[in-house]
Amino acid sequence: MAENRPKEDLSEFEKLAEPVTIIANYRDREEALLLSNRLQGRKKFFLLDENDSIIGQKHKFAKGDEVIRVNFNAPFDKIKEKVDEIYEEGEHIVVFPERHATGQLGLQQIHPLAARLARAYTGGRIMAVVVEMEGHNEAGQMELYAAPMAQLEMAADEAPDDASKLRLLLEEAELRSFDCERTLMQVLFDAAARYGMDKVVYTQPMPAMELSYKDIIQKGYALGIELGKRHKPGSRVGLMLPTSAATPMVFFACQFAGLVPAMINFTSGAEAVLASCATAKVEAVYSSRRLLEQSLPANRVADAINAQGNVPVVFLDDMRDTLPLSTKLKAWLKSRKPGIDPDTPGAQTKPEDEALLLFSSGSEGDPKTIVLTHRNLCSNIYQVLARLDVHDDEHMINILPVFHSFGMMGGVLLPFARGFKACQFPSPLRYRDIVELIRKEKFTCMFSTSTFFGRYGSAAENKEDMASLRLLVAGGEKLRDGVRELWKSKFGKDLYEGYGVTETSPAVSLSTEHAKRPGSIGLPMPGMQFRLTPQEGITEGGVLEIKGPNVMKGYLQPDGTLAAPPEGWHSTGDVVKIDKDGFLYIVGRVKRFAKIAGEMVPMVRVENALAKVKEDAMIAVIAVPDEERGEKLIAFSQDMNVTLEQMQQAVQAADLPALWAPQEIVYMEDSEFPLLGTGKFDYPTMARRYAAGGGVRSQPSA
Structure with a gap:
């Protein structure tokens, strides 16, 4: 058995009671033939890019399976017309979201077409199957792994995060090809x-x-x-x-x-x-x-x-x-x-x-x-x-x-x-x-x-x-x-x-x-x-x-x-x-928000803006108590040439409120700048040094 690979697992596919749209990785053209011949049961309709050379080997597909040639970038109505001519209701559709055989281990660009096909023909039901080329078994065969069926939300048009959903489904199937229950x-x-x-x-x-x-x-x-x-x-x-x-x-x-x-x-x-x-x-x-x-x-x-x-x-x-x-x-x-x-x-x-x-x-x-x-x-x-x-x-x-x-x-x-x-x-x-x-x-x-x-x-x-x-x-x-x-x-x-x-x-x-x-x-x-x-x-x-x-x-x-x-x-x-495509963005840490005049200020966004003040300057921000506004921001830098005026301009250039600009700068030597072993800013040490009066101080902002 190959390294770190469990036995081929198609149990999720085998228990299907209804037709699904099957998506699969596409590293090698042989994978299309493998899917056709190893996924038993219902008839399968392979939706292939019109320029895919595997179409010339149609005779190698399993008996009964059909190939539909389409232009992935054509309007969906045109694609649907072509599918309607051949597709038989109640059967599986197979789509390769990468469109062409990539020869790469990692997933390449994902086309969202499969999601629209799933909504149009298989009730939004979709299943990812990966062919593991590196997971050859003792007989020298490539092995297949199927992830559980997913149900897409039904929508009239393409959803913004369709490509991301397809990618995650394929990665889920890829993860199943590894044996995580190990030491x-x-x-x-x-x-x-x-x-x-x-x-x-x-x-x-x-x-x-x-x-x-x-x-x-x-x-x-x-x-x-x-x-x-x-x-x-x-x-x-x-x-x-x-x-x-x-x-x-x-x-x-x-x-x-x-x-x-x-x-x-x-x-x-x-x-x-x-x-x-x-x-x-x-x-x-x-x-x-x-x-x-x-x-x-x-x-x-x-x-x-x-x-x-x-x-x-x-x-x-x-x-x-x-x-x-x-x-x-x-x-x-x-x-x-x-x-x-x-x-x-x-x-x-x-x-x-x-x-x-x-x-x-x-x-x-x-x-x-x-x-x-x-x-x-x-x-x-x-x-x-x-x-x-x-x-x-x-x-x-x-x-x-x-x-x-x-x-x-x-x-x-x-x-x-x-x-x-x-x-x-x-x-x-x-x-x-x-x-x-x-x-x-x-x-x-x-x-x-x-x-x-x-x-x-x-x-x-x-x-x-x-x-x-x-x-x-x-x-x-x-x-x-x-x-x-x-x-x-x-x-x-x-x-x-x-x-x-x-x-x-x-x-x-x-x-x-x-x-x-x-x-x-x-x-x-x-x-x-x-x-x-x-x-x-x-x-x-x-x-x-x-x-x-x-x-x-x-x-x-x-x-x-x-x-x-x-x-x-x-x-x-x-x-x-x-965001609408499913991508995550850091706003800040709960503990890294300052409350200034009643407004919650994410200090990571302030640091991001200040990073543009000077290419090789390190600038960190902490919050300290302030009698008038509750808290105020203090900047730390190892560059004595960085000024409060430059920081205020950087905050303005980033379309952030003027309230978010630091009110004071603490300058420290490069060798003294508080960093953790990983290179992350050491904020507790900065706070202690500020409280103890350490570093060289700029004139506080008015």
């Missing part, structure tokens, strides 16, 4: 079998290192054996490690030992880390001497943990150097076996068990301890792969910290599951070094935040520096318009904005080349439900709530109990609106 160990071994044990997955430039599936498995077994001598299966351990090639191996060593890794955010400060370790009840914190030598924050955290004395800090460098020969031999023998050694503690792990503990960034307050299961993470991996056109020959540069959900999913989990190479770079702040590495190594893929994309774009000298990059995903914070425009004008590259929260493993929505809108965070991921709940005082949009297999098990409480999402619904705290 990360199972995914690792299946991927190794599919892509080859010698396939390199993780690299790093300094010092140079490459790790293949074989290396990850053999070294992971060895370290896992030693960890198993120190901890019982199910125990939690802290990992305080840099973004490096070795870190994913350590992560999997924990999985082999049946342990739950808690990723320590050493940039959040000693107090937050000590509280997180206490809540998670970690038995030890594993780190590296190299990290402590190079990172002052990590050094301070390690000192604080040692000073408290409750949890030991163990250096993996020392464990590596003293690894017994018997352990190495045992690991080598285990790694020679096909599949997971059943005697390995991690082999007993179930999909619903804890896989990972992450701590929220604390950008608005105290970090929360978030418990993610194997089911959560596997579901989100495959939700992303159902959406994203990512290949196994991709070459990624990962600059994001692995203690952040975006860095963990994008830089660690996706590469090993999909079989592409990811170069791990230890610091996102070395802008020119990163640009030079991109030019040298010809990376094709990069996930980053708006802040860092802006810095790399400014550091690059010319278009050739970024020429190799094909897939650029921005997340972790709102993508600022100025950054988007910089990459488009300077490099001719589109940044595809995504959105997620740690509690959803993290991806919630994602734009792609063929499904994007300016300023949108994209369409919701397949396999999720969402709803918008009204928020008092906020007239645009509502608070986004999410339910799905990727939603966390819950928040771990200091007393050891778990606060699960009520009835499976997680409230993100983000105010979101949806």
